[in-house]
Amino acid sequence: MMKEILRMEDITKKFGEVYANQDINLTIMEGEVHTLLGENGAGKSTLMNILIGLYQPSKGNIYIKGEKVKIDSPSKAVKLGIGMVHQHFMLVEAMTVFENIILGTSKDKSIFIKKDAIKKGIIELADRYGLDIEIDKEITEISVGAQQRVEILKALYRGAEVLILDEPTAALTELEVEGLFKIIRKLTAEKKSVIFISHKMREVLEISDQITILRTGKTVTTLKKDDTEALELANLMIGKELVTSEYEKVTKTLENIISLEHVSFNKKSKHSGISDITIAVGKGEILGIAGVDGNGQSQLAQMVTGVIAPDSGTIYLNSKKMTKFSPQRFIDANVSHIPEDRNKMGLIGNMSVKENLALKSLETPEISIAKGLFLKKKAITKNAEEMKEKYDIRCASVEQETRNLSGGNQQKIILAREMEENPELLVAVHPTRGLDIGATKYVHDKMIDSRNKGCGVLLISADFDEILKLSDRIAVMFEGQLVGIYAGKNPPIKEISLAMAGKIE
Numbered sequence: 001m002m003k004e005i006l007r008m009e010d011i012t013k014k015f016g017e018v019y020a021n022q023d024i025n026l027t028i029m030e031g032e033v034h035t036l037l038g039e040n041g042a043g044k045s046t047l048m049n050i051l052i053g054l055y056q057p058s059k060g061n062i063y064i065k066g067e068k069v070k071i072d073s074p075s076k077a078v079k080l081g082i083g084m085v086h087q088h089f090m091l092v093e094a095m096t097v098f099e100n101i102i103l104g105t106s107k108d109k110s111i112f113i114k115k116d117a118i119k120k121g122i123i124e125l126a127d128r129y130g131l132d133i134e135i136d137k138e139i140t141e142i143s144v145g146a147q148q149r150v151e152i153l154k155a156l157y158r159g160a161e162v163l164i165l166d167e168p169t170a171a172l173t174e175l176e177v178e179g180l181f182k183i184i185r186k187l188t189a190e191k192k193s194v195i196f197i198s199h200k201m202r203e204v205l206e207i208s209d210q211i212t213i214l215r216t217g218k219t220v221t222t223l224k225k226d227d228t229e230a231l232e233l234a235n236l237m238i239g240k241e242l243v244t245s246e247y248e249k250v251t252k253t254l255e256n257i258i259s260l261e262h263v264s265f266n267k268k269s270k271h272s273g274i275s276d277i278t279i280a281v282g283k284g285e286i287l288g289i290a291g292v293d294g295n296g297q298s299q300l301a302q303m304v305t306g307v308i309a310p311d312s313g314t315i316y317l318n319s320k321k322m323t324k325f326s327p328q329r330f331i332d333a334n335v336s337h338i339p340e341d342r343n344k345m346g347l348i349g350n351m352s353v354k355e356n357l358a359l360k361s362l363e364t365p366e367i368s369i370a371k372g373l374f375l376k377k378k379a380i381t382k383n384a385e386e387m388k389e390k391y392d393i394r395c396a397s398v399e400q401e402t403r404n405l406s407g408g409n410q411q412k413i414i415l416a417r418e419m420e421e422n423p424e425l426l427v428a429v430h431p432t433r434g435l436d437i438g439a440t441k442y443v444h445d446k447m448i449d450s451r452n453k454g455c456g457v458l459l460i461s462a463d464f465d466e467i468l469k470l471s472d473r474i475a476v477m478f479e480g481q482l483v484g485i486y487a488g489k490n491p492p493i494k495e496i497s498l499a500m501a502g503k504i505e
Helices: 044-051 074-079 097-102 115-128 144-157 174-189 201-207 230-238 297-303 327-332 342-346 353-361 377-390 407-419 437-452 464-470 493-500
Strands: 004-015 018-029 033-038 059-064 067-069 082-085 162-166 193-197 210-215 218-224 256-265 274-282 286-290 312-317 335-338 425-429 456-460 473-478 481-487
Touching: 004 044, 018 033, 018 044, 018 193, 018 210, 033 044, 033 201, 033 230, 044 162, 044 193, 074 082, 082 144, 097 115, 097 144, 115 144, 144 162, 144 174, 174 193, 174 201, 201 230, 210 230, 218 230, 230 437, 256 297, 256 456, 274 286, 274 297, 274 456, 274 481, 286 437, 286 464, 286 493, 297 425, 297 456, 327 335, 335 407, 342 407, 353 377, 353 407, 377 407, 407 437, 425 437, 437 456, 437 464, 456 464, 464 493, 473 493, 481 493
Parallel strands: 018 218, 033 193, 033 210, 082 162, 162 193, 286 456, 286 473, 335 425, 425 456
Antiparallel strands: 004 018, 004 059, 059 067, 210 218, 256 274, 256 312, 473 481
């Protein structure tokens, strides 16, 4: 019989007058995968931040193995056997895998680190759970999937009995997801428990034992995986019936909006370079770029938005050769960009929601006088209120600082700002990463609307399902090279999957 390992009872958390969590109950059994489902802003992150000691609950209690505990710091959570792998990994890139794993630990009282003995123990632990790592490599030298395995191993090395995985498949390929699930099954076979946070229904139904759904900070219900199905879960999440969308694929396009001819950048690097790429995006089509993260996709996105210039080759935008590269030149050419890292490239965290929404319009007559010299504050607020409603941006007010919003709501601000421009070219990099099912559907619908109005869309995503669902054509990148282009209608999935792994039949 399974034993209770963790119980969160009547957990309430208020920020001012706003409830992030309200009387939430969650019970985790030994050796189970318990999924938390909920829309952005449903309270999942706040609940987990309470569990790992970053926040203190306004009300409620936490029990570990039946004993009431107070988790007043992340170090206390670690001592109690709770570990978390965040969606954005907490690794020091300049350090090796080994150094990251032992960082901050003090298992041995000796003033000297017994390096060989500790390494041997870590390798044995990795082998035990099927965590394939290269212990002496620097973090910058390993893939996203390998970095995730390092984070899991780091938590296990610190004694985690309950492991929280926050959107763990967001940046993984199908093969890497299969590998992760094997690891999870090995963990639960040894009676470790996993709290799995995801929006991907197929994965939730494959890996979960129990599923708890949160909505607007409250528990809706807890279901056994075998007693439910995807549509029911989606409807419970959003509180209404979800109508799924199937998109028609375009097979004929108009002239090219952007074309790259024999373009290279830092071509000697397999993971942060581009080597001799020739490709084009037509008006009124979605060209999806498939591939494991770190195969040149970031550099491609930066190049077609003017952030970096090619070392060689030519880029034509609306049939005009681009000779000078800067983000402003591409913005002036009506290119919109949903960047891969919303915090570094998309938003200014200590600015308000309304200010971030107005960033690209500061010199327009609607927002300012004398090209930005004087701002029309009422117009900025009115625009923000309209975008808040239209894109379902959940915030206390448009005056709220953007850094205090959930990741999904931060993404919606970028989407609102970029897609309202009616761009001729939309460069969308992981546009739905971290978004719930309702928001994802909304973004997909907006991208299809843009395509149908004649916009060319370059979609770069590590979510293979997203690429298959939206793309009119699919291009695969591997080690900085273009290794194949395939039809989006009835795509050869096996062939594309092999190409993503560098295996061309």
